[in-house]
Amino acid sequence: MALMEIKEAKDKFIHTWGTLATQWGINRTMAQIHALLLLSPRSMNADEIMADLQISRGNVNMNLRDLMDWGLIYKQLLPGERKEFFIAEKDIWKVAKQIAKERRRREIGPLIEAMEDLKEGIQPDTEEKEEFLKIVNEISKVSVFADNTMTSLLKSDENWLLNNFIKVFNK
Amino acid sequence: MALMEIKEAKDKFIHTWGTLATQWGINRTMAQIHALLLLSPRSMNADEIMADLQISRGNVNMNLRDLMDWGLIYKQLLPGERKEFFIAEKDIWKVAKQIAKERRRREIGPLIEAMEDLKEGIQPDTEEKEEFLKIVNEISKVSVFADNTMTSLLKSDENWLLNNFIKVFNK
DNA sequence: TTGAATTTTCAAAATATTCTGAAAGTTTTT
DNA sequence: AAAAACTTTCAGAATATTTTGAAAATTCAA
Numbered sequence: 001m002a003l004m005e006i007k008e009a010k011d012k013f014i015h016t017w018g019t020l021a022t023q024w025g026i027n028r029t030m031a032q033i034h035a036l037l038l039l040s041p042r043s044m045n046a047d048e049i050m051a052d053l054q055i056s057r058g059n060v061n062m063n064l065r066d067l068m069d070w071g072l073i074y075k076q077l078l079p080g081e082r083k084e085f086f087i088a089e090k091d092i093w094k095v096a097k098q099i100a101k102e103r104r105r106r107e108i109g110p111l112i113e114a115m116e117d118l119k120e121g122i123q124p125d126t127e128e129k130e131e132f133l134k135i136v137n138e139i140s141k142v143s144v145f146a147d148n149t150m151t152s153l154l155k156s157d158e159n160w161l162l163n164n165f166i167k168v169f170n171k
Numbered sequence: 172m173a174l175m176e177i178k179e180a181k182d183k184f185i186h187t188w189g190t191l192a193t194q195w196g197i198n199r200t201m202a203q204i205h206a207l208l209l210l211s212p213r214s215m216n217a218d219e220i221m222a223d224l225q226i227s228r229g230n231v232n233m234n235l236r237d238l239m240d241w242g243l244i245y246k247q248l249l250p251g252e253r254k255e256f257f258i259a260e261k262d263i264w265k266v267a268k269q270i271a272k273e274r275r276r277r278e279i280g281p282l283i284e285a286m287e288d289l290k291e292g293i294q295p296d297t298e299e300k301e302e303f304l305k306i307v308n309e310i311s312k313v314s315v316f317a318d319n320t321m322t323s324l325l326k327s328d329e330n331w332l333l334n335n336f337i338k339v340f341n342k
Numbered sequence: 343t344t345g346a347a348t349t350t351t352c353a354a355a356a357t358a359t360t361c362t363g364a365a366a367g368t369t370t371t372t
Numbered sequence: 373a374a375a376a377a378c379t380t381t382c383a384g385a386a387t388a389t390t391t392t393g394a395a396a397a398t399t400c401a402a
Contacts, residue, residue: 057380061381090306232351253401255348
């Protein structure tokens with residue numbers, strides 16, 4: 001890619017972040033607001049975000065709340081200001097952790113629950129039922145494992161992880 | 172949940188799988204076909220899947236191909252049969268690995284590339300550009316780390332992992 | 343070859359998701 | 373208490389994704 005001006009690069013970043021986000025189940029606008037705040041050296045209010053991304057107030061409001069639910073941005077009340085300001089978590093390790101945490105909660109949690117439900121409802125009194133339960137049980141096991149792995153990774157100290165994890169496993 | 176008959180349980184499984192899938196960015200029908208094949212003791216052809224899930228031929232065809240791309244099902248050519256039959260990978264560990272592998276490729280890969288692009292385009296000759304590059308670099312680092320972690324996990328022997336991973340990390 | 347069986351494609355229709363903007367709700371100032 | 377400043381809600385509009393089904397392409401048996 002040719003050399004870019006900073007404005008251009010920031011726009012590209014915001015745009016790219018928005019496009020990639022749809023790939024991983026997050027909506028475009030939410031990702032763009034997140035990107036905008038990540039790059040912003042100071043907190044921004046709803047009107048500024050509206051103007052910057054050319055989107056409606058309702059859209060901004062809704063996605064700011066979602067971003068707070070994800071733990072990716074914080075509300076900041078500035079003295080002397082009526083408006084609410086928002087600032088992104090800038091520590092990218094924390095951002096990654098938050099995303100991983102939230103995805104674990106949303107993606108793996110319901111799977112484990114659903115499999116437990118199915119297990120409880122069936123009595124393994126025929127061959128067919130046994131076969132079915134075998135699959136449900138395996139999915140159960142794998143999802144619990146994935147859940148634990150995620151939890152462990154999230155608990156570990158990130159620097160220690162960064163420095164040592166790869167060596168240990170990547171034989 | 173009350174006791175269920177096997178048919179009911181299988182339907183619930185297929186339905187649940189389909190619903191959860193949308194949560195994690197896979198489409199409902201693809202997930203339902205996958206669930207159906209996971210539960211089927213024998214391979215199925217397009218007509219059977221159409222009848223079972225009440226969906227069109229085009230839809231079945233398209234999603235079968237996607238499932239093959241994901242490495243979750245295989246085409247099976249039965250002697251004496253003109254129709255193509257499909258069978259799911261039944262080893263749930265392999266299924267999980269395949270899903271993780273594919274998601275790594277689709278979700279992390281493009282992120283790494285995009286950040287590399289941005290890095291190349293900017294000369295860090297002002298404070299603002301340096302700030303920008305700092306964030307891009309950190310995202311780069313985190314995504315490469317995530318990518319490596321995934322790769323390492325995928326390479327490790329699954330049983331060894333299952334037995335030892337949690338103990339090692341979950342101090 | 344021919345033609346019947348089967349798979350693939352793709353434009354249009356159906357469905358689902360996201361976005362808008364004005365109205366309703368809330369908080370703060372006067 | 374009233375008004376101004378600001379935030380939230382939500383029905384309808386816009387957009388995006390998924391699905392259909394018939395036509396085109398492919399495969400295979402005779």
